[in-house]
Amino acid sequence: MSAYNDHEDEESDEEDVDLFSGREAITFLIDAKLYNDIDEFANTLDIVQKSLLSGLLTRGKDFIGVVFVNTENSPEPKDLTRMKNIVVAPNTAVLLPLAELSKEIMEYFLNFTTPDYFDFPKRFGIKDGSIANAIRLCTNMFKQCGYKLSTQTIIYFTNCDEPYKEGSSEFQKCLQKAKDLDETDVQFELLPMCENFDYNKFYKEFLSMVQHIEIDQFTEPNKEELIKMISNRNLQQNSKKRCTYHLKWILGNNVEISVGLYNYFKKKVLPKSVKLLRTNNSIIDVKRVYKTKTIESGMEVDQELNENVSTEKFPKSNEEEDLKPSDTRKVLIIGGRQVEFTCEEVSRMRSPLAPGMRLLGFKNLESISFHNFVKTTSFLYPDERIINGSTTLFRALWEKCIQRKKVAICVIVPRRKVPPRFIALLPTEKKNSFNDHDGFRIVYLPFENEFRLLNLQGYSLVEAPDDGVKIFEKISNKLKIKFTPHILRDPTLEIIEANIIGSAFDIEYEGLGEGCSPDFEQQDERIQKVIENLTDIFGQDLEITKKKRPGDGLPERAQKIQKITEECPTRQQIEDLLSKEELNILTIKQLKAYLQENNVTGLSITKPKLIEKVIELHS
Incomplete structure (x- = not known):
């Protein structure tokens, strides 16, 4: 079984939360020496501008910063409040501190991209500095942003392929900083802005240590593809291999192994819709509070299902108090009586089993219809951190399923308060597919009520030649x-x-x-x-004639059925509606009132069933 690198896993919580949620932070680190070639400097700022504008509407929560390295001066940035407890290293300058993009910040950067660049030679200057100090400044900005970050990325623009000689002190500092980036899970992207950029002089070893790979496995990135991905933040795919759930797989009596569940696809995160006040476009904060009110004794309240109680019939009392979520009750009408359930009882009914997986048996591979799609498939792989020896037993079961062409049928409960699902574990091999690994693909099986019948009666099926x-x-x-x-x-x-x-x-x-x-x-x-x-x-296409309206060319227009306004309809009105098959124009109250008048019980049902009772009464 091939190794599946999941060293970046994190412990999953039992609650229904996104474990890896957070904001993305990107810091553009620009070499000030690019100003010596004004075309390369302009191209760099153009790429940064496109990146900022591309995600301004769809990725407004991302944190963006712009830092210069190899500068002589360090002028004050746009917003000093964002630089508290952050020391700017010498020969570095912060143009935009790490923050959410706003119209004011975007206009400030657009003004900077004018031909004079804020008089860059005098205000910033150009002088040899330390790349290690600039990287330390960027990482400190990530730590001090005040928010949980899902990904942290530094994008470095330069045209110098050998900033330091091999064996120098700055060379060793940069390599040490590369190890720190790997340990702190900070991504580092290098975008050369000149032609014939030689990675072998310095950056091959540096990037190999950042990516935690052997130097022989390093491949030079495609510059055009890299520019395309950086210029449009909507195209960036920074998702990593992370375990969604850590579960115990019960194979039998006192036989358990620990496994991890992975997703094949990452869910697209869309911006949340907000409500704005029409007068000044301010954001409206909605807060829901449940209150209890006492009603005078002697008042009868109709609490039947699907009916609302009008508060105007009952005088409001001055006694009001907030109702806690734990004090709420779920009420169902069963057999004509109200049955109350607490929140804890409702959660138990929804999830009768504890979180985990249980093996039910095995089926032949041909007996499972994998085209019945219910949910996106997942991937199962062993996890040694909870139960030692899980990989050995997992491998033995995986090999036997491949050898005998079997699939394992299990029931899974990924977390608390989630109903159980039946799944089929399909053994996969890495050699058969580029996207698969050695393990089990989780295929979710449908329930009976999830099948839909396609009624083709009345349709003529034409076979194509x-x-x-x-x-x-x-x-x-x-x-x-x-x-x-x-x-x-x-x-x-x-x-x-x-x-x-x-x-x-x-x-x-x-x-x-x-x-x-x-x-x-x-x-x-x-x-x-x-x-x-x-x-x-x-042959020729058939000409479909336009359907005529009820009043076009017909002697009489279709008569509109008048609604019944009485609370309890008469027998004659019911019989007229039965002859026209229009009982559905009656409301639930009218149907219940008519059935109660005829001594029919068991009326706490839906409207279609009430109509059936009326039809049975007249049959």
Whole structure:
């Protein structure tokens, strides 16, 4: 069984929370020596500007900072309050402290990108400094931001491939700082801004230590792809291998192993919708409070299901108190009586089993229909930190399932307050698929109520001729486009965001909307010759006539059924509605009142069942 690197796992909590939630922080570290080549300096700031603008609307909670290294002076940054307890190292300068992007901060950076760059040679200057001190400054900014961070990234722009000679003191400091970045889980990206950049002189060893790999395994990144990913923050994929849940897998009496559950895909985090006050666009804070009110004795309150009690019928009492969540009760009407359940009892009913996995048995691989999709599949791998020897037993079970072509059927409860699910464990091998590893793929099995029946009665099924199938196969091949699904975004949404940003900052900003859309004219040219043969095979298209409205060309318009306003309808009215099959226009109160008048009991039911009782009464 191949090793699956999960050294970055974190202990999962039993509550329903996102364990790895947090904000993303990015610090752009720019070498001031780039100013000697004004074109490279301008290209660097252009990449940073595109990165800031690209995630301004969709990733507004990210923390962004801009720091210069190899400067002679250290002028004050934009906001000094963000630099409390942070000492700026010599020969470094902070342009933008680590903070959420706002319109004011964005306008400040756009003003900096003017041709004079705030008189950069005099205000900042250029002088050899220490990259290790600049990295220490960036890491201190991450620690002092005051928020939980999910990812921390330093993006370094430079055109110098050998900042220090091998064996010098600064060379050793940088290598030590590379080890610190690996230990503190800080990512470091290098973007060379010049051609013919040689990684072998210094950065090959430095980046190998940051990435915790052997120096022989280091591969030079693609500069164009790196610029594309940095310029658009919506394309960045900083997710890491992390265990979602640590569970105990019960195989039998007194036989348990510990396993870890991983997700194949990361859920897309969308910005939360907020309510704004119409007058000044201020954010409205909503707070829900439950209150109890005493009602005078002698008043009868109708507490039947699906009916609201009007507070105007009962005088309000001055005695009011807040109701704690633990004091709430869940009320269900069973057999005509109200049955109360506490919050603890409701949680027990929802999750009758303790968190973990239990083996139920084995099935042949052919007996499981994996096309019945219920939930995205997960991955199961052993975990030695809870129970020693779990990997040995897990491997033996995995090998036997592959040898005999079996799948394990289990019941899983990933955490508390979650109902159990039945799963099938499909053994996978890394050699069979690029995305799979040696372990078990978790396939969630559907319940009976999750199957839907497709009623094809009344539809004529037309079988396509073989020539028609071949033509549409050609059309499908000609319309194929190259794209990466996990970075494809909505082109229309991109254009809207570009218009918003352009009008807000009075700049010309082009999003990726046009680049994501296929070339429709080119597609039409590709399939033009193939489409000409469609008429010969399928014939002419049928002309569908427009349906006439009830009043168009008909002698009489359809009469509208009048609603019954009486609280209790008469027998004649019910019979008229029965003949027209329009009993559904009656309300629940009217149906209950009519049935109570006819001495029918058991009325704490839904409206369709009340209509059935009325039909039975008249049958």
